[in-house]
Amino acid sequence: MRMQIGEFLIRRLNEAGIRHMFGLPGDFNLSFLEQVEASGTLEFIGNCNELNAAYAADGYARTAGIGALLTTFGVGDLGAISGIAGAYSENVPMVHITGAPPLHSMNSRALLHHTLADGAYGNIGRCMAEFTVAQARITPANAVSEIDRVLKACWQERRPVHLQLPSDITHLSIETPDEPLVLSDPASDPGQLERAAARICAALKEASHPAILVDADAGRFGVADIVQELSEKYGIPCASLPPAKGVLDESTPLYLGTYIGAPTPEVTRRAIEQSDCLIGIGLRFTDSSTSLFSQRIAPEALIDLRRHDLSIAGQQMPGVTLREVLMRVLEDMPARPARAAAQVAAAAPATAAAAPDTPLSHAALWPRIQAFLKPCDVIIGEAGTSNSALGGMRLPAGAAYISQPVWGAIGYTLPALFGSQVSTPWRRHLLFIGDGSFQLTAQELSSIQRRKLKPIIFLVNNSGYTIERLILGENSSYNDIADWNYAGLPHIFAPDSDALTLVVKDIGGLEQALAQAEQADRMVFIELKLPMMDAPPALPKFASIFADYDYGECGPRNPSAQPAGDGQAPPKPAKNALCL
Numbered sequence: 001m002r003m004q005i006g007e008f009l010i011r012r013l014n015e016a017g018i019r020h021m022f023g024l025p026g027d028f029n030l031s032f033l034e035q036v037e038a039s040g041t042l043e044f045i046g047n048c049n050e051l052n053a054a055y056a057a058d059g060y061a062r063t064a065g066i067g068a069l070l071t072t073f074g075v076g077d078l079g080a081i082s083g084i085a086g087a088y089s090e091n092v093p094m095v096h097i098t099g100a101p102p103l104h105s106m107n108s109r110a111l112l113h114h115t116l117a118d119g120a121y122g123n124i125g126r127c128m129a130e131f132t133v134a135q136a137r138i139t140p141a142n143a144v145s146e147i148d149r150v151l152k153a154c155w156q157e158r159r160p161v162h163l164q165l166p167s168d169i170t171h172l173s174i175e176t177p178d179e180p181l182v183l184s185d186p187a188s189d190p191g192q193l194e195r196a197a198a199r200i201c202a203a204l205k206e207a208s209h210p211a212i213l214v215d216a217d218a219g220r221f222g223v224a225d226i227v228q229e230l231s232e233k234y235g236i237p238c239a240s241l242p243p244a245k246g247v248l249d250e251s252t253p254l255y256l257g258t259y260i261g262a263p264t265p266e267v268t269r270r271a272i273e274q275s276d277c278l279i280g281i282g283l284r285f286t287d288s289s290t291s292l293f294s295q296r297i298a299p300e301a302l303i304d305l306r307r308h309d310l311s312i313a314g315q316q317m318p319g320v321t322l323r324e325v326l327m328r329v330l331e332d333m334p335a336r337p338a339r340a341a342a343q344v345a346a347a348a349p350a351t352a353a354a355a356p357d358t359p360l361s362h363a364a365l366w367p368r369i370q371a372f373l374k375p376c377d378v379i380i381g382e383a384g385t386s387n388s389a390l391g392g393m394r395l396p397a398g399a400a401y402i403s404q405p406v407w408g409a410i411g412y413t414l415p416a417l418f419g420s421q422v423s424t425p426w427r428r429h430l431l432f433i434g435d436g437s438f439q440l441t442a443q444e445l446s447s448i449q450r451r452k453l454k455p456i457i458f459l460v461n462n463s464g465y466t467i468e469r470l471i472l473g474e475n476s477s478y479n480d481i482a483d484w485n486y487a488g489l490p491h492i493f494a495p496d497s498d499a500l501t502l503v504v505k506d507i508g509g510l511e512q513a514l515a516q517a518e519q520a521d522r523m524v525f526i527e528l529k530l531p532m533m534d535a536p537p538a539l540p541k542f543a544s545i546f547a548d549y550d551y552g553e554c555g556p557r558n559p560s561a562q563p564a565g566d567g568q569a570p571p572k573p574a575k576n577a578l579c580l
Contacts, residue, residue, distance in 0.1 A: 001178055005143045006035040006170035009163075012147050013095065014041050015181040016155070018068045020060060020422050021045065021097075022053040026072025028114070029099020031170040033070070045422060045451070048443035050076045052415040054083020055441065058092050059416030062402050063378065064423040066093040066155065066183075073100045073164070074114035077124050085131040086407035087160045090243070091220050091282075094160040095151065096132065098124070102168035103139065128162040137164040140172050148181060155183040158220040158307070185221070186308065189319035196320045197328035199312050200279070200303055204333060207277030210236045213259060215289075216243035217282025217322070221307055224248055226326045227281060234336045236279075237271050241289045242391055246379070246401030250394045258391055261294030263541060273297065280304045282322070288405050291542070292549050356508025360529060362389065362536050364507055369432075369458075372514050375399060378420055378429045382413040384467035385460055386432035389536040400427075411440025414457075418444050421453045429455040436465045436481050446493035449523065456517050456524040459486045463532040470535060470543035472551070474558045487527040499523040 003011070009032075013021070020043050025033055036044050047053035050071050061067030071080050077098050087094045101112050101121070109119030116123065129135050134153035136146035147163065154161040204210055212231055218224050224247045231238050231254050238248055239256040248255055256268040264272070272278065273296045280302055285295055304311045305325060309318040354364060366389045373379065376398040381387040387403050395401060402420060404412045417431045438459055448455065465479045473479045490499040500520050502513045504527065517524045547557065 001176050002173045003176045004035065004171050004173050005138065005140065006032045006165070007039070008143060008174065008176050009097070009138075009147055009165065010035060010039045010042050011176075012151055012181050013068055016095070016151055016183055017065055018095070019043065019064075021068040021070050022047055022056040022060065022419060023070030024050055024053060024072070024076060026076055026099060026114075028072045028101055028167045029070055029097075029165070031167050032097070032099055032165055035170060044070065045447075047415065047418075047447055050079030051083050052418075052441050052444045052447075054080040054087070054094075054096075055409075055412050055415035056419035056422075056444070056447075057094050058083060058087045058090075058412075059380075059402060059419030060423045061087070061092050061094055061419075062416070063400065063420045063427075066095070067419065068095045068097065070097050070099070072114065073098050074124055076114075077128060081127065081131065082409060083412075084128070084160050084162075086404060086409050086412065088131045088133075089407040090404060091158045091216055092160070093154045093158045093220075095154055095163065096128070096160055097163045097165055098128075100137065100164040100166045103166040104168060106166065125162070125164060131160060132162040133157045133159045135162040135164075138166065138169065140169055140174055143169075143174055144176055151181060152183060156185060158217070185321050185323060188321045188324045192317060192319045193324055193328060196310060196312070196317050196325050197332055200325070200329050201332050203277045203303060203312070204234065204236075204279075204329075207275075209271070209275050210234070210277040210279070211256075211271050211275035212236050212238040212279045212281065213241065213272055213283065214238065214244045214247055214281040215241045215283045216247070217307060218244055219247040221282070221322050223281065223323050223326050226323070226330055228252075230326065230330050230333070233330065234333050239268055239272055241283065241285075242405045243284075243289060243403075245391060245403065246395050246399055249397055250399075251397040255394075257394070259295075261290035261292075261296075263291050263294075263538070276301050278302050282306060284406075286406055287546075287549075288408065292545050354507045356506060356511075358507045359531075360504060360506055360510055362530065362534050365389075365510065365528065365530070366393070366536060368510060368514065370394070372518075373399060373430070374428060376427055378402065378424065378427050380413045380417050380420070380429065380431045380433075382431075382433040382437045383408045383410055384434055384437065384465075385462065385535055385539060386434060386458075388467075388539040388542065390432060392536070392538060410434075410437040412437075414438060414441045415444045415447075417455055417457075418448050418451075418453070421448070421455055422451065425453065429453075431455055431457045433457070433459060434466070435459060435461045435463070435484070435486065438486070439481060439484070442484075442489065445489060449490060449494040449497055449499065454521065454523050456520075457526065459525065459527045460530060461486060461527055462530045462534065466532065466535055467539060467543060469533060470540050470558070471547045472556060472558060474533065487525060490523065490525050497523070499525055501525045501527075503527045503529065505529045 057067035057069040106121040111117045134150040150161045239259040300313045375396040378400045380402045381390040421429045487501040
């Protein structure tokens with residue numbers, strides 16, 4: 001079979017399960033975009049800038065399984081690089097294709113636009129290599145082998161890859177294989193798999209207090225259903241690290257909640273830390289996942305299952321894949337009823353009664369939000385206030401949760417919402433984003449409206465960077481931002497928009513807004529007016545811990561919460577008395 005190189009790349013993307021590609025046009029990728037438009041199988045979705053496009057491809061991948069991003073060489077690549085790095089950090093599979101200058105210009109070291117005008121063309125590839133697991137510059141000679149190699153690496157590692165497609169080769173024809181691309185995880189060594197499964201089963205049978213702790217890879221590698229079945233079959237309680245929020249069914253009695261180290265509620269913390277057989281799924285104990293490394297996991301009790309290997313009480317066993325060893329353990333373990341001590345029932349959200357004109361607060365807001373959530377919702381929580389509140393909630397059955405707790409780029413969630421809803425438009429999407437974060441990527445609201453999507457967006461307006469104020473600079477100008485007319489933006493971006501836009505300042509307004517959002521068959525944008533230093537209870541504790549860690553005992557601290565009098569300068573941050 002002969003195909004044009006660009007057509008073959010589109011075919012392989014389709015075979016990988018990709019139906020949409022985000023990005024921006026530029027002269028070096030236009031020839032490929034012509035082929036995309038003609039294909040009828042891959043839709044290009046333009047974004048407002050390359051960073052937003054990378055975030056959208058990331059959000060798409062989280063609900064579709066894998067995403068794609070198209071930029072132009074140099075300026076486009078570096079504009080997207082933070083979003084690609086975030087996907088690498090969070091283990092999100094994304095195919096980054098850049099329209100590169102024509103091959104003849106690179107070979108002759110021509111001084112072209114979008115380059116450093118020094119004749120060097122390896123610099124961009126070296127930049128991208130730091131944040132991708134495989135890279136290639138496509139040529140007519142290597143197109144088949146390199147496209148297949150790079151796409152397979154993307155899937156096996158669940159991380160971004162980088163392909164440079166020179167603009168003068170897209171329409172050249174090559175010999176291509178008849179066989180479709182098959183994305184699969186590598187197989188385990190049979191003997192090693194047998195030994196690993198036997199040891200895990202033996203440890204589980206001997207354990208008095210087994211438990212399971214999952215991280216994001218349980219979702220990325222598609223083993224959440226196996227973990228759930230193993231938990232129910234053998235009565236093993238489960239908990240999640242913050243990046244795995246929503247991966248397991250949080251409505252079941254064996255789900256313990258989120259484990260975050262020392263601040264974890266006692267029932268959950270004891271079940272994990274005192275387990276004599278703790279099965280970990282892709283665990284990464286990052287600072288934000290463990291409240292600055294406060295986890296207390298007994299090494300001798302930990303069975304650490306990773307994507308392509310594992311360890312049992314510290315003994316490494318390579319050549320065993322995550323899915324195969326879990327399947328084997330599930331098959332070999334006998335059923336056993338759930339232990340009563342492991343069952344933790346989800347408490348119903350408490351909604352305090354209040355007069356309708358009571359000013360809105362976080363204490364009043366989040367119980368009402370929890371009651372508003374539905375099964376199968378896609379809930380997206382921006383770093384800071386929103387993620388702090390949502391992270392402690394029990395999600396309804398089938399709900400998915402998207403956040404970026406490891407990379408933590410503010411502004412990520414609005415474009416990620418766009419990508420996720422393109423992938424699964426039949427699911428209800430709810431975004432919770434702060435005013436400061438929204439200002440970074442607000443343009444993508446216009447893309448959401450251009451595609452006539454219908455999310456429910458909650459804009460938490462607390463007058464700037466509240467999480468930063470809690471860490472340091474409560475009264476400092478660097479944590480201030482401009483106060484936009486947020487609720488007016490949907491109609492500014494799209495004057496003919498039918499979006500429902502609401503501004504909520506009190507309890508009565510919130511309850512009315514939620515009732516209207518429940519019935520609306522259109523985009524809903526709700527601006528929530530909250531006090532500047534008000535926050536969910538977990539956030540000030542988190543901020544204090546990080547301030548101590550970041551600045552040391554002699555570093556600056558937030559001043560007293562007492563307001564300064566009229567005409568007085570705000571109090572200066574205090575230092576530890578030992579350091580004066």
